[in-house]
Amino acid sequence: MRDLWVICAAAAFLAAGTYVLRWVGPALPASLTESPRAKQLIDDSAILLLTGVMATTALLQDQGFAGWARVLGVGAAGVLAWFRAPMLVVIIAAAVVTALARATFGLV
Amino acid sequence: MPESIADSRRRLLYEAAVVASAVFVVGVAYGAMSVNAGLPTWFAPVVGFFVLAASSEMLFVGLLAGGANSWIAAAAALAVNSRHLPYGLAATDVLGTGWKRYARIHLVNDETVAFAAAQQTPAARRLAYTWSGLGILITWPVGALLGSVIGRMFDVAIIGLDAMFPAVILALIMSGIRDPRTRYGCLAAAVIAVGAALVLPEGIAPVLAVLALPLMRPRPIDPAVDAERAEAEDA
Numbered sequence: 001m002r003d004l005w006v007i008c009a010a011a012a013f014l015a016a017g018t019y020v021l022r023w024v025g026p027a028l029p030a031s032l033t034e035s036p037r038a039k040q041l042i043d044d045s046a047i048l049l050l051t052g053v054m055a056t057t058a059l060l061q062d063q064g065f066a067g068w069a070r071v072l073g074v075g076a077a078g079v080l081a082w083f084r085a086p087m088l089v090v091i092i093a094a095a096v097v098t099a100l101a102r103a104t105f106g107l108v
Numbered sequence: 109m110p111e112s113i114a115d116s117r118r119r120l121l122y123e124a125a126v127v128a129s130a131v132f133v134v135g136v137a138y139g140a141m142s143v144n145a146g147l148p149t150w151f152a153p154v155v156g157f158f159v160l161a162a163s164s165e166m167l168f169v170g171l172l173a174g175g176a177n178s179w180i181a182a183a184a185a186l187a188v189n190s191r192h193l194p195y196g197l198a199a200t201d202v203l204g205t206g207w208k209r210y211a212r213i214h215l216v217n218d219e220t221v222a223f224a225a226a227q228q229t230p231a232a233r234r235l236a237y238t239w240s241g242l243g244i245l246i247t248w249p250v251g252a253l254l255g256s257v258i259g260r261m262f263d264v265a266i267i268g269l270d271a272m273f274p275a276v277i278l279a280l281i282m283s284g285i286r287d288p289r290t291r292y293g294c295l296a297a298a299v300i301a302v303g304a305a306l307v308l309p310e311g312i313a314p315v316l317a318v319l320a321l322p323l324m325r326p327r328p329i330d331p332a333v334d335a336e337r338a339e340a341e342d343a
Contacts, residue, residue, distance in 0.1 A: 007172065010178035010182035011151075011155045011158075011182065012158075013179070013182050014159055014164065014182040014186055015158040017182075017186040018159055018164065019213070021189050021190065021193050022192045022193075022213045023196065024193050025193050025198075026196050026203055028197070033200055041321065042198050043225060044324040045197075046198035046225060048293060048294065048317045048318050048321060048324075049194060049297075050218060050280070051285075051294045051297040051298050052298065052314030052315070053163070053191070053277060053301075054277040054278050055297070055314075056305045056313055056314055058271075058274035060305050060306075061270075063305065063306060069268070069271075070274075073268055074271050074278060077271070077274075077275035077279065078275075081278060082282060090275060090278075090279045091126065091130045091275050094275030095133075095268035098268030098271040099267050099268035103266075
């Protein structure tokens, strides 16, 4: 590997920068964030961001389609979560369905 | 019948443990990936503890493995974490004061914010946030260590581990998808993010999902209506 010290310095930069990003929102004055309207906008934004993260990680890998196996696994998890299955069941189902789709049907 | 306080604490602790366990498994994949990129065994666990943001770390290590400049890789990974700014806003009311506030800020991430948002009362939100956050602070580096140690024998894809991260997030946002007020916005957010991800650098696209904000219908103002809905959801 190239110079490990440079890589570690870059990793420290990433850690510090990420902490600053986390800190900025709560550091804003409460008057900006505490009205019911603002709270709703903030909570809704968080749900939308999470939906974006979920959809891209379920469907894509390296800017291309991630393959049907992962989509089936996450889809099965979604159906179970819709019917209020316990979290553990939902997550294990995602891995098992994806693995089975790869092993039995040869899906990617 | 509404559950007792002890029952609801027990349920929160159990669910936080499940979230942290899922992160553990993703951590194993991350550790395996980082030793395969030629990094030392301690790298993934140490960086995991201090960055504590899975997708950005995996991008960082992935770019290093591909031969990218260290600083460019770190900048790209930091851009992936831009969503932590609005996450921090969403978490403001669970942070508390004093040194705990600065410790809790470090725990802002996909899982903790989603898990807290899924709770009905402020006390439950703070407990959910803190327990899942502390759990992840332990399981992510420990998972990364295990993955680093067994890295060369492990293939993430074969056992379906890659489906676990989106499944965790999906389970946590399900109440938002079930609610007609937010359902259509979520659908649009998914379409926007996936469409944008095909053309934009990795990690930036999910941030554009907030463009679906106008599709989120206003919440009823009357607190009685809110309380009724909360009860209906618990039933």
